Amino acid sequence: MPIRALTLDLDDTLWPVLPALERADQAVDAWLRQHHPEVARAWPIAAMRELRMQVAAERLDLAHDFTRQRQLTLQQAFAACGVDDAPVRALWEIYFAARNRVELYPDSLPALERITARWPLASLTNGNADLQRIGIHAHFAHHVCARDSGVAKPDPRIFLVAAERLGVAPEQILHVGDDPAMDIAGARDAGLRTAWINRDGRPWPDELGPPPQLDLRNLTELADWLDAHGAR
Ligand SMILES: [Mg+2]
Incomplete structure (x- = not known):
């Protein structure tokens, strides 16, 4: 047939995909260090990845939605540092731009x-x-x-x-x-x-x-x- x-x-x-995801995590980290050093200190790349795994494990309803998982992760990281209005939109744009610079x-x-x-x-x-x-x-x-x-x-x-x-x-x-x-x-x-x-x-x-x-x-x-x- x-x-x-x-x-x-x-x-x-x-x-x-791994090099692009790595670059995206680094781009977010660099922005945090510049604009929200307290969040960057509390959530270095490895800790942020762990938090994301935790969000994925807790929110099985979002198993099909990596974008929402990452946005929630950022919100929770900021909330843990006492910042309620996390700049999720700006950070998402930084992440997403780097994530799409694939080779x-x-x-x-x-x-x-x-x-x-x-x-x-x-x-x-x-x-x-x-x-x-x-x-x-x-x-x-x-x-x-x-x-x-x-x-x-x-x-x-x-x-x-x-x-x-x-x-x-x-x-x-x-x-x-x-x-x-x-x-x-x-x-x-x-x-x-x-x-x-x-x-x-x-x-x-x-x-x-x-x-x-x-x-x-x-x-x-x-x-x-x-x-x-x-x-x-
Ligand atoms: Mg594949």
Whole structure:
């Protein structure tokens, strides 16, 4: 059966996310040290990360909304220092700008150009990357994120939201992503076809059930496979 559309994970599929998250934490810390040194002293980066983990653990209702989790974390950090009106909006802008200064893997853009010349593509992410800021927005026909959908990968429902937006049956969509549980098991359980971007050549974790249909090292391999087999 031919593939009629693709869904694509973003973080760690198109760019490595950790360097961007690291820079974003550092940008927030630098701003705090300048404008609210008492908050910076009370909440160095490691402590702020721990607080965020605590917020995530306490607010399971926000599991799909990393943005709100981070904003609440900032509010709580300021409140603990006796500041009730935390400058959340300014800090969020600083965080978000740094978080979106990602460096694409070298294969990402050429592969996106090849793939989107032939197939409609939807982004499908649990994160809060902003493709407009990153500058690759035009390659995507649709954008599906956990925050707007109310559910996060690996919940099959978010994949079905993407299928509906694309107007294509799940079994004719190839989902592409780096995370065995979130991307591959999630998409498989929703009835999509699966391509694992396995840049380090790890073995498939068998406890997650059947392996992906495609186990690829990078997006060039994906574009090559699609050229050879995608239309059949
Ligand atoms: Mg990912």
